[in-house]
Amino acid sequence: MSTTTPTPAAxxxxxxxxxxxxxxQKKQRGEPITMLTAYDFMTARxxxxxxxxxxxxxxxxxxxxxxxxxTLPVTMEEMLHHCKAVARGASAALLVGDMPFMSYQVSVPExxxxxxxxxxxxxxxxxxxEGGRERAEAVRQITAAxxxxxxxxxxxxxxxxxxxxxxxxxxxxxxxQRLIEDAQILQEAGCFSIVLESVPAQLAELISQQLxxxxxxxxxxxxxxxxVLVIHDLLxxxxxxxxxxxxxxxxxxxxxxxxxxxxxxxxxxxxxxAAEHSIYMDEAEWNLVTRNP
Numbered sequence: 001m002s003t004t005t006p007t008p009a010a011x012x013x014x015x016x017x018x019x020x021x022x023x024x025q026k027k028q029r030g031e032p033i034t035m036l037t038a039y040d041f042m043t044a045r046x047x048x049x050x051x052x053x054x055x056x057x058x059x060x061x062x063x064x065x066x067x068x069x070x071t072l073p074v075t076m077e078e079m080l081h082h083c084k085a086v087a088r089g090a091s092a093a094l095l096v097g098d099m100p101f102m103s104y105q106v107s108v109p110e111x112x113x114x115x116x117x118x119x120x121x122x123x124x125x126x127x128x129x130e131g132g133r134e135r136a137e138a139v140r141q142i143t144a145a146x147x148x149x150x151x152x153x154x155x156x157x158x159x160x161x162x163x164x165x166x167x168x169x170x171x172x173x174x175x176x177q178r179l180i181e182d183a184q185i186l187q188e189a190g191c192f193s194i195v196l197e198s199v200p201a202q203l204a205e206l207i208s209q210q211l212x213x214x215x216x217x218x219x220x221x222x223x224x225x226x227x228v229l230v231i232h233d234l235l236x237x238x239x240x241x242x243x244x245x246x247x248x249x250x251x252x253x254x255x256x257x258x259x260x261x262x263x264x265x266x267x268x269x270x271x272x273x274a275a276e277h278s279i280y281m282d283e284a285e286w287n288l289v290t291r292n293p
Contacts, residue, residue: 033226087123132182
């Protein structure tokens with residue numbers, strides 16, 4: 001019988017920090033960019049360990065974490081709170097904070113000030129905001145302040161009331177042409193990348209080919225330079241609604257509910273906690289407690 005002590009598995013090599021420069025280099029090399037949302041320390045840690053290029057702390061947290069019916073009620077303070085947790089959990093992925101509704105629409109100075117809070121207070125390395133030509137000046141001034149900006153075109157959830165629901169965008173020739181123009185405007189304004197959400201795959205591919213900066217698709221086909229998904233959708237944690245463009249890699253909500261039901265049944269049957277889950281006093285000490293006076 002061997003008495004050799006097994007050699008511990010080597011720890012994974014530290015991953016090189018992903019930056020906006022990494023995004024540009026990956027586009028130039030034709031290498032897809034990976035991005036996922038995260039809203040807390042443990043999830044950010046898992047996404048980072050999986051080697052994903054970037055973490056978006058999306059205002060989607062309003063729906064999948066806070067239980068709102070849309071992203072509109074999410075506040076700056078809520079976003080900063082979750083961004084801080086993510087920043088503590090991830091070290092290699094590029095961290096992008098989503099600017100919530102009305103944090104950048106009122107005025108350009110306010111947009112710059114709020115964007116700065118994501119970096120100064122919450123540990124983010126870039127911000128994302130929605131809209132095209134109407135946001136160009138805000139993008140210019142935010143980037144002039146040294147803050148990288150990711151744009152967002154197509155189905156922009158903060159404009160869901162204007163769109164009349166979560167409906168695909170850019171499906172007519174006129175709408176497609178406007179999206180193409182908006183993408184160029186955002187690039188010229190200084191965005192380092194642009195999210196294209198719920199737009200026709202042919203249009204997203206054309207925009208991706210025309211831009212020097214990378215595109216990140218969600219419901220925009222395989223022709224984008226990268227992809228992003230809401231992690232609750234990918235893992236099957238959100239049981240209310242799953243967009244058509246989502247691929248569920250797991251159905252963890254069902255597994256979690258099953259585990260919780262097992263716990264409830266075992267507690268009610270007094271099967272948990274068992275002896276191996278309990279702490280006991282030394283018998284001599286216990287005898288001192290229970291002996292008769």
